[in-house]
Amino acid sequence: MESGKLASFFEEDLCLFSLRSRKKNSVLQEMVRHLNKTGRISDEQFIMEMLKNRESLGSTGLGMGVAFPHGRSLAIQKLTVLFGYSSSGIDFGALDGKPVNIFFLILAPSDKGAETYLALLSELIGVIQKPDKLNKLMKVRDFKSLTEILDGKE
Amino acid sequence: MREEFRLLIGLQDIDVMIKEAKDKSTSKELQEMGFQLTGLEELQKARKKIADKIPPSLLNRYEKLADHFTVAILPVPGNMCLGCFVKLPTSFFSSAYSHELLTCENCGRLLYIP
Numbered sequence: 001m002e003s004g005k006l007a008s009f010f011e012e013d014l015c016l017f018s019l020r021s022r023k024k025n026s027v028l029q030e031m032v033r034h035l036n037k038t039g040r041i042s043d044e045q046f047i048m049e050m051l052k053n054r055e056s057l058g059s060t061g062l063g064m065g066v067a068f069p070h071g072r073s074l075a076i077q078k079l080t081v082l083f084g085y086s087s088s089g090i091d092f093g094a095l096d097g098k099p100v101n102i103f104f105l106i107l108a109p110s111d112k113g114a115e116t117y118l119a120l121l122s123e124l125i126g127v128i129q130k131p132d133k134l135n136k137l138m139k140v141r142d143f144k145s146l147t148e149i150l151d152g153k154e
Numbered sequence: 155m156r157e158e159f160r161l162l163i164g165l166q167d168i169d170v171m172i173k174e175a176k177d178k179s180t181s182k183e184l185q186e187m188g189f190q191l192t193g194l195e196e197l198q199k200a201r202k203k204i205a206d207k208i209p210p211s212l213l214n215r216y217e218k219l220a221d222h223f224t225v226a227i228l229p230v231p232g233n234m235c236l237g238c239f240v241k242l243p244t245s246f247f248s249s250a251y252s253h254e255l256l257t258c259e260n261c262g263r264l265l266y267i268p
């Protein structure tokens with residue numbers, strides 16, 4: 001993936017800067033419902049089931065307050081990313097036990113290979129591994145700042 | 155949508171996930187990113203729960219297709235099969251809306267209108 005292209009995967013109406021949910025399943029539901037409302041998915045229930053199954057394979061909360069719920073489903077036609085922020089933090093069963101504030105929800109179609117989303121996932125993990133970027137993400141409240149952090153214009 | 159179709163779609167989604175978790179290069183990549191993939195058994199249990207609800211003849215048809223293709227069942231958003239990219243005949247659509255489970259005459263994949 002070319003550098004400077006990461007922000008192009010994000011859409012302003014798919015960035016939720018004030019998630020209301022307090023629990024693991026309800027925060028997934030809140031994000032999935034938004035994808036449904038904005039016409040990105042063809043069925044809420046299939047996506048929810050898929051994401052819950054993915055969590056049972058192992059929590060996608062990688063620690064440091066960030067989670068990457070992801071997977072492929074027949075109910076999504078193209079690679080889609082939703083950014084979500086929770087100020088209170090949510091117990092997501094993260095590997096370090098810390099509450100999760102930042103969610104990168106990544107959905108990819110079933111009929112394409114896993115590589116469709118793996119490259120994006122790996123780029124995003126690269127971003128949060130940079131302490132200064134992670135600090136900024138923890139304070140991000142608008143789309144413009146988010147894309148600037150992602151694409152390195154600081 | 156008929157319950158059987160919904161079950162097949164759920165089964166297809168979980169099978170894609172199981173395949174990824176079992177695939178050496180995909181699972182290695184995910185683990186290197188920091189993900190722990192320890193719940194494969196849980197996934198298998200969830201799969202069985204769905205599969206048990208599907209009529210055996212339909213399940214059998216699905217399993218055979220799943221051996222050949224990445225996905226055995228596909229939505230039809232337009233007028234072609236997205237598995238083999240062959241245009242579907244108009245007769246296909248008249249039966250599609252009668253809630254039948256459809257088959258692509260070219261590749262054999264199961265099709266549904268989302």
Ligand SMILES: [Zn+2]
Nearest residue numbers: 235238258261
């Ligand atoms: Zn076909």
